[in-house]
Amino acid sequence: MSTPASSPPPASPFPVPSASLSPSLTRAVSPPLSPRPALAPLAGVLASSSDATASVQLADQLELGAAALAVALVFFLVVHALVGLWQRCRPERYRALEAIGGQSSVSMAYFGASKRRTTITLFGLALISAALAACAMINPSNSRAPYYLIEGASYASLLVVFLFLRFVLARLLRLIDKLVSCCLFPDGYEVTMVYEYLPNTDISALAQTLKACCCGQKIIPTVQVFGDTGAMGAPRRLWVVGTWWGGRVIGRNELDLQQVPERTGLKGSSVIALYDEHPELRVASNIYELTFRIPADRLGSSQDLKWIDLQVPENSKSVFYVHWLKVRSLSASVRPSGGSEWIFPAYYKLGVNQFWTRVFEGMASLPHKDSERVRLARREALDVTSKEWRWQLYTRETGFTNEAWGAQQDAALPSACWFGRTSTNGVPLLGFSGKQQEFVPVNEYFGAQKTLDFYKAGVTSAIASFEAHLASKEALHETWRSSEEVTNTWLFTPLKAPLLWTSRRSVEAWQDDREFAAQLVQGVYPDSMVLMRSVPIALAPHLGASVGALCATQRLPSGLSVGELLRQKSLFLSDVSFVAEYQPLAQGPAVGAMIVTVKLPASKLLSFVGIKLNWTDETGASRTQWYSPEEDTPADWLLAKTYARFALSNQHEAVVHALDCHLRSEPYAVAARRCLSVRHPIYKLLYPHLRSTILINFLARQALISPGGVFDTVSTLAGSKQGFLKMMADQYAQYGPLHQHVPRKLRAAGLMPEQCALKEGDYPYRDFALPIWDQINALVSQTVLAFYTSERDVLDDNELQAWLSELQTDGFPLGHFRSSNFQSRAELIELLTTVIWVASGRHAAVNFLQYSQMAFGPNAPLWAHKLPPAKGVVSTSDDVLAYSTTRSASVGQAATVWILSQYGSDKLNLLPPPGERYQELWTSGPGLDAVKAFTDKMALVQVDGERNAEGTTHGSSLKYEVLLPAQVPGSVAI
Numbered sequence: 001m002s003t004p005a006s007s008p009p010p011a012s013p014f015p016v017p018s019a020s021l022s023p024s025l026t027r028a029v030s031p032p033l034s035p036r037p038a039l040a041p042l043a044g045v046l047a048s049s050s051d052a053t054a055s056v057q058l059a060d061q062l063e064l065g066a067a068a069l070a071v072a073l074v075f076f077l078v079v080h081a082l083v084g085l086w087q088r089c090r091p092e093r094y095r096a097l098e099a100i101g102g103q104s105s106v107s108m109a110y111f112g113a114s115k116r117r118t119t120i121t122l123f124g125l126a127l128i129s130a131a132l133a134a135c136a137m138i139n140p141s142n143s144r145a146p147y148y149l150i151e152g153a154s155y156a157s158l159l160v161v162f163l164f165l166r167f168v169l170a171r172l173l174r175l176i177d178k179l180v181s182c183c184l185f186p187d188g189y190e191v192t193m194v195y196e197y198l199p200n201t202d203i204s205a206l207a208q209t210l211k212a213c214c215c216g217q218k219i220i221p222t223v224q225v226f227g228d229t230g231a232m233g234a235p236r237r238l239w240v241v242g243t244w245w246g247g248r249v250i251g252r253n254e255l256d257l258q259q260v261p262e263r264t265g266l267k268g269s270s271v272i273a274l275y276d277e278h279p280e281l282r283v284a285s286n287i288y289e290l291t292f293r294i295p296a297d298r299l300g301s302s303q304d305l306k307w308i309d310l311q312v313p314e315n316s317k318s319v320f321y322v323h324w325l326k327v328r329s330l331s332a333s334v335r336p337s338g339g340s341e342w343i344f345p346a347y348y349k350l351g352v353n354q355f356w357t358r359v360f361e362g363m364a365s366l367p368h369k370d371s372e373r374v375r376l377a378r379r380e381a382l383d384v385t386s387k388e389w390r391w392q393l394y395t396r397e398t399g400f401t402n403e404a405w406g407a408q409q410d411a412a413l414p415s416a417c418w419f420g421r422t423s424t425n426g427v428p429l430l431g432f433s434g435k436q437q438e439f440v441p442v443n444e445y446f447g448a449q450k451t452l453d454f455y456k457a458g459v460t461s462a463i464a465s466f467e468a469h470l471a472s473k474e475a476l477h478e479t480w481r482s483s484e485e486v487t488n489t490w491l492f493t494p495l496k497a498p499l500l501w502t503s504r505r506s507v508e509a510w511q512d513d514r515e516f517a518a519q520l521v522q523g524v525y526p527d528s529m530v531l532m533r534s535v536p537i538a539l540a541p542h543l544g545a546s547v548g549a550l551c552a553t554q555r556l557p558s559g560l561s562v563g564e565l566l567r568q569k570s571l572f573l574s575d576v577s578f579v580a581e582y583q584p585l586a587q588g589p590a591v592g593a594m595i596v597t598v599k600l601p602a603s604k605l606l607s608f609v610g611i612k613l614n615w616t617d618e619t620g621a622s623r624t625q626w627y628s629p630e631e632d633t634p635a636d637w638l639l640a641k642t643y644a645r646f647a648l649s650n651q652h653e654a655v656v657h658a659l660d661c662h663l664r665s666e667p668y669a670v671a672a673r674r675c676l677s678v679r680h681p682i683y684k685l686l687y688p689h690l691r692s693t694i695l696i697n698f699l700a701r702q703a704l705i706s707p708g709g710v711f712d713t714v715s716t717l718a719g720s721k722q723g724f725l726k727m728m729a730d731q732y733a734q735y736g737p738l739h740q741h742v743p744r745k746l747r748a749a750g751l752m753p754e755q756c757a758l759k760e761g762d763y764p765y766r767d768f769a770l771p772i773w774d775q776i777n778a779l780v781s782q783t784v785l786a787f788y789t790s791e792r793d794v795l796d797d798n799e800l801q802a803w804l805s806e807l808q809t810d811g812f813p814l815g816h817f818r819s820s821n822f823q824s825r826a827e828l829i830e831l832l833t834t835v836i837w838v839a840s841g842r843h844a845a846v847n848f849l850q851y852s853q854m855a856f857g858p859n860a861p862l863w864a865h866k867l868p869p870a871k872g873v874v875s876t877s878d879d880v881l882a883y884s885t886t887r888s889a890s891v892g893q894a895a896t897v898w899i900l901s902q903y904g905s906d907k908l909n910l911l912p913p914p915g916e917r918y919q920e921l922w923t924s925g926p927g928l929d930a931v932k933a934f935t936d937k938m939a940l941v942q943v944d945g946e947r948n949a950e951g952t953t954h955g956s957s958l959k960y961e962v963l964l965p966a967q968v969p970g971s972v973a974i
């Protein structure tokens, strides 16, 4: 039935000023609806706020609601307390507590599920106070208003008193607990475990985690701890720390375990408090410390607790990173030798695809110096890890294979790790792909914070790429038209790489000779050059033929004699002409270069003599062209420099960075896991330098260097012809394990201060690298000589010999290791020093400057758009850009080097902050002494380095700081 148009509309309970509404809106409001009966009283009250009667009615209702809430709250507290007491008094609960060592107490009964109860109580009291305050405010003239206020204030006071009492009571009961505990277990043990929780798996696990965190629960792994009781045979089970995944917590509430986030220094706080501390990181920094007591009979009267086995259920979807355990004897009659406690450094991740590990007491020892019992325990543990870290050969033709290949002559790159089995726990959430679980043992995974940082950098990089693509109005495969165009590409993203670059320098800096010279001595190509002892045949037409330094009489345009410069040891050559051999055709050209530089007495930086480019043209003919800064136009000279940096950059990414630092480090990590016990001093020594190497390499192979990876789109050499990988394979075959031995390499290149005109201060990479090398060498020597008291010890160490044997046969199967065993401590020291240097200082030098020097594509291009033109074709710097990197390639390059140049949040630097150590596995003994001495020396190197860094700014180049020990991460895992 329709409403007659003439009938007057009823008055609206919500007066609407008609002038402020459009006619259509007015029509929409009219005709108004009658208030529903249930809302009528409230509507009436609101329609006339001055109606005293209605105000009183509303206040009465609110007061009634507050009273009902108070009753409900009391009822809830009583019922909850009764249920809690009943739950905690039931027999099986006591049995469970007894199984984990007793410690039932008053506080356990009181604080069971107290978080939820406290939250509800506080919320209820606050709501009652607010309701009563509202009663008073609705009608201040009401005679009952003061009573409402007093009543509300009373509830608010109750809230404060409740909080205070809870605070006091909690501490009081905890004190009682301690006293009771001391009385119950006067001769027991106090066990402490520090661990970290990593939500690194699937969605359901993450959801459970968040739920638990929101409820204030502690995430406790189901960890069964076994100990060596001193008897031969299988160790007996000692205690269960707790369980979480089964849905029932035997954890904080029952045990009243202290939760101390170690690194934040917060005590007694919950996960929620940690969130407050790190609002931007929702799952980071949850490092917990569990402390509880166990009766003496659980451990017996062992004086010699040597190892503990840690185990999580095989359906564990979460990752628990156990940092260390400590067992402290409370009895004067049971003491470990040399103190009152046993320390078990673990630093081991469990879950997803690894569920068991054995950690040993912190004192290191060689296997043949251990007792038979401990030797057997070491062997058992290695039997397990050698099944988890398996060799994976990277062949030239087929790439990776899942077969166990053993020694093969067609190995293309250093062998890698293969875990060999997939997890059954579902789809990984934070892994790049399910492959990660197949190839990488969970113990190699990043920590929670670093994982998040990594993904944040990845997302930032992706957004930056997207923005650059959007901003680019031209076709992406085209080249840039001007320097300004490159820098104006990024406007909004946090990356802003080229913008940062230009804000520190100038847009034209990439054209400056000083920028290129700085790249050669303190940049991304820090040791590409060698001293020219004579003129190479290829350069004879330009520099004059010579036999040694005597016959080169040709003069450079500056008037200097080449022969004289050779005698002064002032000429240097960077030869990357071989890059042209990897002619990709399908992608674009490959151009090689020979760069001749000179150190003039009047200048601190190198000057350029000339650049000889070489390439294969479209007809297949070999072509070369010599360029000189004094003979050619500025545009042609810039063109030559751009191609030279193209060759250097490709060599840098493929060989210097990916192959020599990352891939060559991996076999040492795999062999160490397979052959060296965690109790072995060499394992402890290498540990900080090999951590997460396997994972970062896996990610690099997945995303960057393998066919189809990022380098296919940013480097001309990659793509379908795989010149990038071929260059890596060829270079890999040429050099042995001591290739990066710093003093030897510098001496062979003639670059030591006494060998050439580059005196101290002229060659920052060398000047910063040598002191670090010396200290690493001292650390290794001190450690090795302390544990290997004779050469015989080296031969008798079967774990060490197995490590070398696997490196020879499986890790580097191309014969890089000439001997199948070590004969002397000197050999061992030399190899270990090189391994540690490559993973730390060497990698830092070639990795962390990538962003500042390569983000601006033309400054270090990986892509060449066209073959070099004839001289005179280019006349401006913008003309040169047409031959260099494309928009697409340089955007990809900038985004990639952004990620690669990030410092990991959990890195262990060679010089750690005060109070921290970069070597975590040592707890005492000569190994720890060596680390302390190393840290002291590194502090001195840091001071010297900071002083010397002041003199490393030349023109547009940045201060050289990547080799300051406080900025050098121990391993290649950025």
Ligand SMILES: [Fe+2]
Binding pocket: 657, 661, 662, 843, 847, 900, 972, 974
């Ligand atoms: Fe790297």
